[in-house]
Amino acid sequence: MxxxxxxxxxxxxTLFVGYFLYYLNRKSFSFLMPYVIEEEGMNKSxxxxxxxxxSLAYTISKFASGILSDKLSARVMFSTGLMIASxxxxxxxxxxxxxxxxxxxxxxxxxxxxxxxxxxxxLKKWFLPSELGLWWSVLSTSANLAGVLxxxxxxVVAKDYGWRGAMNAGAILGIVWAVVSxxxxxxxxxxxxxxxxTDKDSQNNKVGPAKVQSSATTRDIIASPFLWIVSIxxxxxxxxxxxxxxxxxxxxxxxxxxxxxxxxxxxxxxxxGAIVGxxxxxxxxxxxxxxxxxxxxxxxxxIWFLIMxxxxxxxxxxxxxxxxxxxxxxxxxxxxFVMGVCQYSCFSVYGVVAIENAPAHLSxxxxxxxxxxxxxxxxxxxxxxxxxAEMYNWGVVLMYLEIMSLASVFLLIVTRNADARIGKSAKKxx
Numbered sequence: 448m449x450x451x452x453x454x455x456x457x458x459x460x461t462l463f464v465g466y467f468l469y470y471l472n473r474k475s476f477s478f479l480m481p482y483v484i485e486e487e488g489m490n491k492s493x494x495x496x497x498x499x500x501x502s503l504a505y506t507i508s509k510f511a512s513g514i515l516s517d518k519l520s521a522r523v524m525f526s527t528g529l530m531i532a533s534x535x536x537x538x539x540x541x542x543x544x545x546x547x548x549x550x551x552x553x554x555x556x557x558x559x560x561x562x563x564x565x566x567x568x569x570l571k572k573w574f575l576p577s578e579l580g581l582w583w584s585v586l587s588t589s590a591n592l593a594g595v596l597x598x599x600x601x602x603v604v605a606k607d608y609g610w611r612g613a614m615n616a617g618a619i620l621g622i623v624w625a626v627v628s629x630x631x632x633x634x635x636x637x638x639x640x641x642x643x644x645t646d647k648d649s650q651n652n653k654v655g656p657a658k659v660q661s662s663a664t665t666r667d668i669i670a671s672p673f674l675w676i677v678s679i680x681x682x683x684x685x686x687x688x689x690x691x692x693x694x695x696x697x698x699x700x701x702x703x704x705x706x707x708x709x710x711x712x713x714x715x716x717x718x719x720g721a722i723v724g725x726x727x728x729x730x731x732x733x734x735x736x737x738x739x740x741x742x743x744x745x746x747x748x749x750i751w752f753l754i755m756x757x758x759x760x761x762x763x764x765x766x767x768x769x770x771x772x773x774x775x776x777x778x779x780x781x782x783x784f785v786m787g788v789c790q791y792s793c794f795s796v797y798g799v800v801a802i803e804n805a806p807a808h809l810s811x812x813x814x815x816x817x818x819x820x821x822x823x824x825x826x827x828x829x830x831x832x833x834x835x836a837e838m839y840n841w842g843v844v845l846m847y848l849e850i851m852s853l854a855s856v857f858l859l860i861v862t863r864n865a866d867a868r869i870g871k872s873a874k875k876x877x
Contacts, residue, residue, distance in 0.1 A: 451641050454633065455573050459582065461624075461631040462525070462566050463589045468621040469529055469562040470593040472536050473501065475614045476552070478598040482610040493545055499829070500549045501556035506822035508560025513567075513815020514665075517808060521568035526629035528561025533621030540611040540618075567802055567814050572635040577737040580748065580799045584729025587795040591722045595715070663806045663870030668813050671869040673746075674801060676862045678820035680752070681797040683855045685824030688790040690832055690848045691763070692717060695783070698841035704772050709779070716780040720787025721794075728755070728792035732799075745864040746800050752793050753859040759789035760852040767845040797821070805869040813869050 476483070477498055483489055516524060532555050539551040566586060574582050597617075605613040633639050668674060695717070696710030732748040739747035762785050770779060798814055798821075805813035836844050 451636060454636070454639055454641070458569065458573060458632050459586070461628055462569065463586055465525065465529055465624050465628045466562055466566060466586065467589040467593045468617070468624050469532065469559060470590040471597050471617045472532050472621050473505070473555070473559050474594070474597060475536065475601060475617050478601050479605055479610040479613055482605045482613070486610060496545070497548050497552050500553040502826060502829070504553045504556025505559050506819070506826060508557040509564065509822060510815050510819040512560040513564040513818055514812050516564040516568045516811035520634055521565040522629065522632040522634050524561040525565030525569070525632060526625050528558050528565070529621055529628060530625035532558040533618040533625060536614055536618035536621070540614050563818070564811055564815065567798065568811055569632065569634060571802055571807070571810055576803055578733055579803060580733040580736065580796055581726070581729035583799045584725040584795045588722045588725050591718055591725065595718050663809055665809060665812055667870040668805060668809050669816065673804065673865055673867050674813060674816055674869045676858070676865060677797055677801050678817045680855060680858060681817050682820040682824040683851050684790065684793045684797060685821040686828050687759070687848050687851050687855070688794050689825045689828035690844065691786055691790065693828060694832060694836070694841065694844060695766070698845060699770070702841045703770060709776060712776070712780060713783045716783040717787040720784035721791035724788035724790070724792040725795035727788070728796050732796055744866045746804065746867040748796060748800055749859060749863045753856065753863065755789040755792040756852065756855045756859055759786060760849065760856055762786050762789065763845065763849045763852055767842060767849060801869070804867045809870060
């Protein structure tokens with residue numbers, strides 16, 4: 448048992464730092480845009496084209512990598528993806544033309560796809576079903592942490608070495624950690640001579656093999672009604688989350704009239720709420736899983752999602768209707784914090800639902816399908832929402848996001864008791 452915990456701790460720490468660097472090397476160009484504009488003179492459309500190229504490639508790659516994770520070594524996928532992405536960032540800074548920037552960033556997005564699917568496969572092998580949600584959520588906060596620390600750390604480097612030097616610093620860290628990841632990560636307990644820990648065994652401080660057998664196929668997974676439900680919910684949640692995260696501060700600055708410092712404070716408060724929500728959601732929904740009856744058909748995590756989505760709906764409405772120049776900044780930051788908590792309470796755990804209810808040998812495919820829906824939601828939060836804002840205003844965008852939030856609440860109410868088995872031919876042996 449002691450060896451099991453030591454291995455698990457070291458692997459988890461390696462994944463946390465590794466995914467932090469994955470995200471840093473995916474977003475470093477975005478974090479450094481003020482310096483890029485100052486040094487290169489790029490306009491908004493050029494910056495948007497570069498960032499869109501990586502988003503499109505990441506959407507494609509994450510889906511493909513999720514399916515491949517059922518056939519390839521998660522350890523190799525995770526470490527190789529980080530290495531290639533980091534090397535591409537080094538290449539990116541050596542070019543000066545728009546076409547080269549877009550091509551290299553697109554390739555970076557393709558390499559990035561191996562990150563989270565690799566994490567998800569390793570987590571499912573090393574963590575119990577009753578604790579998977581918590582540790583999945585904590586690991587996802589590595590991206591939130593990179594979003595908080597990345598802009599600050601890269602800006603410090605950029606002041607002395609320019610935006611290229613700052614991006615190179617993150618890339619070098621990624622290359623070093625890719626090697627560490629390859630050496631430290633193991634795909635499963637069996638790879639180091641241990642047996643898989645089960646919930647029953649953990650209560651007795653014993654280790655025993657999990658006996659699960661399934662004849663489910665990829666077609667069974669894709670045809671599963673519950674996977675479609677989770678995917679639609681994931682899409683809506685990602686659409687709302689990125690809509691608020693990307694454009695909430697512009698609503699405050701361009702429409703309400705606050706200055707840039709208030710917009711930045713809003714984003715910081717939202718990011719802190721996202722971290723709190725991710726961790727809290729994992730802990731609470733794991734408790735719901737542990738206490739659920741074996742006869743229950745639906746996912747025990749859905750009740751928490753319903754509560755969070757309902758509170759989120761209320762606070763988006765307050766953000767749209769109650770905020771003006773006379774609004775207390777403390778109240779404004781409270782709104783952003785609560786929206787961060789509620790939105791990421793769902794965002795960080797929907798993927799867990801997709802992977803834990805699927806047969807082990809197809810869990811990557813199940814997660815890839817749900818993750819694809821998530822990334823579509825993120826893409827739809829970009830240009831379509833800015834187009835809506837140009838046609839009308841940011842208030843209309845918030846009204847639209849409020850309607851999407853209402854749709855999430857309605858769908859959760861209707862499907863809260865839906866059969867959660869993904870690929871119903873999966874059978875557990877006694």
